[in-house]
Amino acid sequence: MMPEDDELKKAFSFFNLLPGASIEDVHAQYKRRAMAWHPDRFSKVEQKRDAEEELKLTNHANDVLKEHFRNTHASGGPCSCTASKSFNESANRRKSQAETHAQTVRQQEPEKRMANEEASRDGLAKAAQLAAAEVGVKDENLRRQVAIYMGICWLVLTAINWAATAFHS
Numbered sequence: 001m002m003p004e005d006d007e008l009k010k011a012f013s014f015f016n017l018l019p020g021a022s023i024e025d026v027h028a029q030y031k032r033r034a035m036a037w038h039p040d041r042f043s044k045v046e047q048k049r050d051a052e053e054e055l056k057l058t059n060h061a062n063d064v065l066k067e068h069f070r071n072t073h074a075s076g077g078p079c080s081c082t083a084s085k086s087f088n089e090s091a092n093r094r095k096s097q098a099e100t101h102a103q104t105v106r107q108q109e110p111e112k113r114m115a116n117e118e119a120s121r122d123g124l125a126k127a128a129q130l131a132a133a134e135v136g137v138k139d140e141n142l143r144r145q146v147a148i149y150m151g152i153c154w155l156v157l158t159a160i161n162w163a164a165t166a167f168h169s
């Protein structure tokens with residue numbers, strides 16, 4: 001790789017772009033960075049100094065890319081950022097990896113949502129079961145109490161009956 005290729009690659013990555021990005025992409029990124037690091041936006045001296053440093057780097061990367069587009073691209077000749085296989089292959093690989101990842105995330109989302117819905121449905125069903133069980137227990141207690149009272153009543157009546165019979169005879 002020639003030193004200017006390396007410089008070019010660095011300039012692209014400085015703007016978070018892959019080699020082969022268009023001049024419009026470069027320009028948009030340049031504007032963004034130039035605005036973000038405008039020294040007027042900072043009040044402290046050291047912040048202003050940092051901003052100026054960032055601006056210098058931004059301008060340098062922009063100059064490298066502008067020069068490259070103006071010379072190599074305008075002449076229509078083979079260019080290290082579009083014709084170099086390794087550049088484009090790694091760019092495409094990274095792009096497709098990013099796309100695959102995004103797709104996986106998109107695919108996972110409905111599944112996750114469904115799982116959550118299922119979980120909350122399960123929760124509701126369990127709560128309903130618990131409530132029903134509680135009612136069942138209360139019913140059972142009531143039934144037992146009624147049975148005991150009825151048993152007592154039966155015993156008392158039988159005793160009265162027995163006493164009456166015994167008294168009459």
Ligand SMILES: [Zn+2]
Pocket residue numbers: 020068072073079080081082
């Ligand atoms: Zn190029």
